[in-house]
Amino acid sequence: MPVLSFAPLLHGDYLAWLLAGLRLSLLLTGLTLLTALPLAIAVALLRLSPWAPLRAAGEGYVEAVRCVPLLVHMLFWYFGVPELLPAGIKAAVYAGDIEIFSAWAALTLYTAAYMSEDIRSGVRAVPGAQLDAARALGFSHLAALRLIVLPQALRITLPPLLSQTLNLWKNTSIATVIGAAELMTQAQRVESASFRGFETFALVTVAYLSVSLVLTVLAHWAQRVGSPQGARR
Template identity: 40%
Template sequence: MFSSVHQLLSGSYLHQFQTGMLITVELFVLCWVVGMALGIALTVLRAASVTVGTWIVSAFVAYHRSVPTIVQILVWYFGVPQLLPDTWQQFINDHNAQFMFAAIALSLNSAAYISEDLRSGFRTLPHTQQEAARALGLTYLQSMRLVIVPQAIRAAMPALVGQTLSLFKTTSLAMAIGVAEVMYIARQIEGETYATFGCYLIATAIYLVGTSLIAVGGGAIQRNLQHSTQR
């Protein structure tokens, strides 16, 4: 068993795992950044209490929370391109369509959950915060950007760290459409070598290291926020 792991961690197989790990990190970082930005935008739109905006955000969140993530990825990869002109389809296929559609699906899915986490953070804040910000002459968007959203993020930090961990693990679903991330590489090598346990042991170790780093980093951020609040 351990001899097979040693063989997998040398030569071309090691390079393949390193490439897969890099793609996993790239996909995770991209989806986290886009998901966080969209999540904040959705939360601000819903907080504006505009009926149409509230309906749109509610429908968006309901879809992404009710439909399995793997189905969302497959819909984007196999379904959405059929609605596009042929020239667009050709352009997308020439520019790593698998990674692109996986990133879109995971980003939108993450945005839905992040918006709900931030919404919970909003509820912990007294209504007088926004009233005070508006009384100082700030517009709605300025009060959200400078006063409300930073406090909501701080209040929702434990949930946001949990969502970040979930997103990192969920990137493994991108293998379903051929994105060469860690799990895809593990399956490819397992098919060549039949070293099933060794391949998935290495993949497990990679995810354990990644989630541990995220958990440690998230914990450090939470402690710093608590210290800054107490000062």
Template identity: 60%
Template structure:
């Protein structure tokens, strides 16, 4: 008679793997968003600048990044980028979770240029008279943009930026191709170790769905609280 079933411990281990993958996916999303948002704001300001070379540089960044698939970005930053680094920097990268670091770099750039286009639309939605009024009050162009134009543009851009955040959350699943131990990687690991395909991928599916719906619900609440009014 068997009094102890080792599969009980294994089930707990599989659960831990899935939870660890979910946590890493959330961390990748948060870290990428923190980098992508200011990057998007900077590129949007470049694209709306009155200085032609800055506009050209902004357009080059956007078109050069968003027209390359995220998968290609991930593979470049993970396999090619470390080879361009000095030996000491490469060793430091390899000693500090290179899969997660390279995933954050790739997703930050990819999401950042898409956010830039949303913020640029928000900037265009702000009446030009707002900037002119700020300048007439004695603010320099930089202060007028930072204190008057950009806050209004970001507020108008919140709904599409939240949609981009949903895309960013779902895009973390692609990081499995470079070995980042995020949710899809761990679900596949559980399936390989236990053949529990239904449980592993149902957990992953429900996790992606739940977080996506929470972000979408936040966007809905924001739109109800701050409806976009015509200028």
């Protein structure tokens, strides 16, 4: 029976590879949040628009994205989209960090579709009388949503948005299929070089679990603060 030892993985190149993968996974999570949240707000507002064509556009986006697996989104952005570019540009794109940008694009579109539904629910939870009062005071429909309704809706939806962030963090692991050097890709690299599969993936499990637990604690905290009882404290 082989002797288990984590020591070889906790220094030198192996540790550097795992830390580099962890940093990229966290970077993908952060970058995706920065781009997915504004897109999710825009899509939610489209779905709440009084004009049918805008509502249809928002609904079409959400259904088109949610009905396709994230794996397919990753492969589409990595293999499909560059084929539409001229040959010279395509060669330059593949010579760069296309894996990271493809993963970022796929994660952004995918995450925004789910976040938009949470935000839409939050907007609908704000009493409609507030929107009517804002319109009576002279605000346009969009200004009333942006200045009066949306800030309250975001506070209401903070816990589910943090839950979506947890899903996003875990979904970054799928970027390994297109060769992005995130945590799972680096773990496979370490395992192939060290022949220590159990130890490698045990460390990766701890890394994913640790970040996930932090996000879970934040979600519970946000839920307490966002509740009526927590808001009065």
